[in-house]
Amino acid sequence: MKNIICLRDTEQPLIIEHDNWILIKELEDIDQHSQHEKLILPFSVWVEPIEHEPANRVKAVWLQNDADIYTLSPWLEQLELIALDFPKFTDGRAYSQAVELRTRLKWKGELRATGDVLRDQLSHMHRCGFDSFAIREDKDVFDAIKGISGISTMYSGSVLNPEPLFRRRQDIR
């Protein structure tokens, strides 16, 4: 994938202009790729038996934003990466999916935002538990990275910091 900002195992966000993951959204696209490549497969395709891609070898999955994340629970052990989808940046369902993945299913692997991923939403995504971001390909990733930090005051808790401000502040316990 192109235009990646990664925050895994790093204090400062890293820009990766190309990484080795290939996002497959449609079943027919899978034939163009060999089993040696790192494929992110759509969940619906992956759970169907595929001849040259047995389910137990899949390392990464792409989940649509109307899917129930609990359907992933039997597979979490073998996965390295889960990609969630923002078909439009105004469609915020994947924020809640991300929160549920991190807080309920205790997913510790990479959680990647894909789709209409833009600078001004990155801090929200990050706080909901995303740690890599596939910036929309027509956008400048070096510009987008400025959106990671966002506004520093956070009243509510988040995946990054489950305690709300009133439990974090110094003047009260």
Place this chain on the structure above:
Amino acid sequence: MYQYDSYDKALVLERVRQFRDQVNRYINGELSDEEFMPLRLQNGLYLQKHAYMLRVAIPYGTLSANQLRTLADIADQFDKGYGHFTTRQNIQFNWIELEQVPDILQKLADVEMHAIQTSGNCVRNVTTEAFAGVSADEVVDPRPYAEIIRQWSTINPEFLFLPRKFKIAVSSSTEDRAAVRTHDIGLYLYRDADDEQIKVKVMAGGGLGRTPIISELLKSDLPWQEMLTYLEAVLRVYNRHGRRDNKYKARIKILVKSLGIEAFAAEVEKEWQNLKGGPAQLTEDEFQRVAKQFGIESYVTTDSKEYVNLLSQNNAFANWIKRNTHEHKHPDYASVVISTKPGPATPPGDVTSHQMRAVADMAEQYGFAEIRVTHEQNLVLPSIKKADLFVLWTALQSENLAAPNIGLLTDMITCPGADYCSLANAKSIPIAAAIQQHFSDLDYLHDIGSLSLNISGCMNACAHHHIGNIGILGVDKNGVEWYQITIGGDQGKNAHLGKVIGPSFLADDVPDVIDTLINVFLQYREQDENFSDTVDRIGIPPFKERVYQTAEIN
């Protein structure tokens, strides 16, 4: 009133810097219209018919004198010298230049104000009633609860791109003056008779617009400490399952209706089991900290003998007191309602910068420097010594702010309508003016008694026409503005929706139709019934018959 702490200050300042950058990027072409739109909406900025409109948040309708002066300065410097108070207790400026918005927001931030989340598909300005903290019929002061929700919902990252806007109202008095049941979520605070604890009755799925629905009971006995965990559960269920294919079916009310309240409640309950008792559970310490930020007014016992004398000597004053004051929890004080609806020349809710400064001065001189905004688009001085009421009344008269019409027919709620709003199908301000003109006889208005009249310029229902005793809705038929009339609506704990009386009318006919409705009411009225009581008792047919009979004769 609430004072910002260092966190609140830092947040609004950072937000101004962030939006200044976003505006620059939009002007430079780095952000498309589509990308910029939700960013500007979440900073209160709409693109209307003639110009940008900025909606400034007035959390639960509370302003300081200093803040009101700043609003007056903004009206003079960046608009045409006035502002429009809205049914969400906010203020709107209608003639704004995009390039100047960051400077306006900076001015607001300097006095602890902002425009964050006054629009967009996110949790909007939390509202409560205008007499919060001072009303005689209050169980507990709702403002700290509303402020806690305001903080929690501000830039809460998971809930900024919901299917649609999300409105929360809080009420804690015997009478519901916050229109709680037409909100996405409404919270009634009460003291549990068994354990003396404050509990929350959670109502869900109310809303007006195209599909008006009165909310249903979601949970009857939520401990207040779990207010945020429960709201989080509600919002997560809504964010995951609310419809996104049709913006007119995207509010939570549609989800609640399609699942049924029991199934919806079960979903929320399931989600809440994971959250209750967790880090977002509120503590007594946090509640006390927030409550302390509101400060404590020290009321003094004063002699009201002179006031009582004046009441008996001056009829005009007595009338104003009767209509425009509300019972205060302290016997020597009253809350004063300032009508923004003195007559046909003034669109309801519009207040000039000059008037704003005058009200700010009066608030400072007589009323703890505090002002409230009501959802009926009036202003309130919440705590005025009874001994000061006469001199205040005199001062208000000289500013054209002493119309004694609170709760009367001419105290109508009106949206900006097609004069300003790009969504509107029809004008509402001229209809309001024509009705004001028609009913200018004060004695007659007082005879008619309490009556709410709401005028919306389209079915988005910003003026809440469904819950007006008389509701007027502007509709467009082949380019001509028509007005549909409903009667029998009501707000409050037993809120209900009005019913359409029949085919719509042209603008010119509306005042006569209202006149006919009033005549039928006066003919059938028993004792001191209000309009809505009579409608409840005799039903729609007598009204309908007379209105359409008269229309045919014409």
